Amino acid sequence: MPAPTQNSDGRAPLLVSHRDGVTTLTMNRARQLNGWTTPMLQALLEAFDAAAADPAVRALVLTGTGRYYCAGVNLGGALQVGHPREVHEMIRTHNQRIFDAFIDFPKPLVAAVNGPAIGAAVTTATLCDVLLAAPAATFSTPFAALGVPPEGCSSVVFPRLMGPEAAERMLAKEGWQPTAQEAHAAGLVSEVVPAEDLLPTAQAQARALAEGVAAGAPARRYRGPSTHAELKAANAAESVQVADAFLSEPFLKAQTAFLWKKNKRVPAAIFGALWATRPGWAHLLP
Numbered sequence: 001m002p003a004p005t006q007n008s009d010g011r012a013p014l015l016v017s018h019r020d021g022v023t024t025l026t027m028n029r030a031r032q033l034n035g036w037t038t039p040m041l042q043a044l045l046e047a048f049d050a051a052a053a054d055p056a057v058r059a060l061v062l063t064g065t066g067r068y069y070c071a072g073v074n075l076g077g078a079l080q081v082g083h084p085r086e087v088h089e090m091i092r093t094h095n096q097r098i099f100d101a102f103i104d105f106p107k108p109l110v111a112a113v114n115g116p117a118i119g120a121a122v123t124t125a126t127l128c129d130v131l132l133a134a135p136a137a138t139f140s141t142p143f144a145a146l147g148v149p150p151e152g153c154s155s156v157v158f159p160r161l162m163g164p165e166a167a168e169r170m171l172a173k174e175g176w177q178p179t180a181q182e183a184h185a186a187g188l189v190s191e192v193v194p195a196e197d198l199l200p201t202a203q204a205q206a207r208a209l210a211e212g213v214a215a216g217a218p219a220r221r222y223r224g225p226s227t228h229a230e231l232k233a234a235n236a237a238e239s240v241q242v243a244d245a246f247l248s249e250p251f252l253k254a255q256t257a258f259l260w261k262k263n264k265r266v267p268a269a270i271f272g273a274l275w276a277t278r279p280g281w282a283h284l285l286p
Contacts, residue, residue, distance in 0.1 A: 014043040021058035030066025058210035063112035072119030096239035108209035112202035123152025160224035
């Protein structure tokens, strides 16, 4: 597999190991809570493509270093100034590509959630065949609070896993953030595993799934259950809605204030410029 893209500090954002037919990808930005910056996402997508094409890889495990599994996508780096139609298309294709990587992966996929997971880190984990969680894990999907619609097929998968009431609690403004045990009881998590056993258990389950595939079982077992076609259609539709929301006045205003408060001046300025000039370019949107 190719060497992962490096962070600005020279360290690989993603650690890759391989044993007994199982490749383990470990998100390696513990100080940044394993948030999905551009280098991290690039490394993940490249690693998924490489694992899909490598016949020696029979299954894949995804986990994180440090306290967090993943703090989600870095929205501060998600927008660039450009023609509104081009920006809209960039957001749509970027969002769709992330989740299609999980949906289209042609081999068993196991998420080993070692700590808090936020946003896309939660929804991508539910697109895996198995979602294991350590006791310290929590699950947050603050889409409504951020002014964006559900993504990562959560509008379809969450109700199927947890029922409509629990799904609404997580996806609506109430923003329910279940613990590992609560998420397991609700159906979001497959199994809660002691922290010291999380990765070995994930790797063992990945091997078992791969052995099942070799014996004739389907290559993927989407939870819910859902089909590949259903997930692809849901992701395509949600990605358009996410792009619409990202260029809406409420979202741009909220992100400007949030990023400024976090002292992230450059991305705050980008969002602020888009917000301030929106009346002049909104008619150019699709």
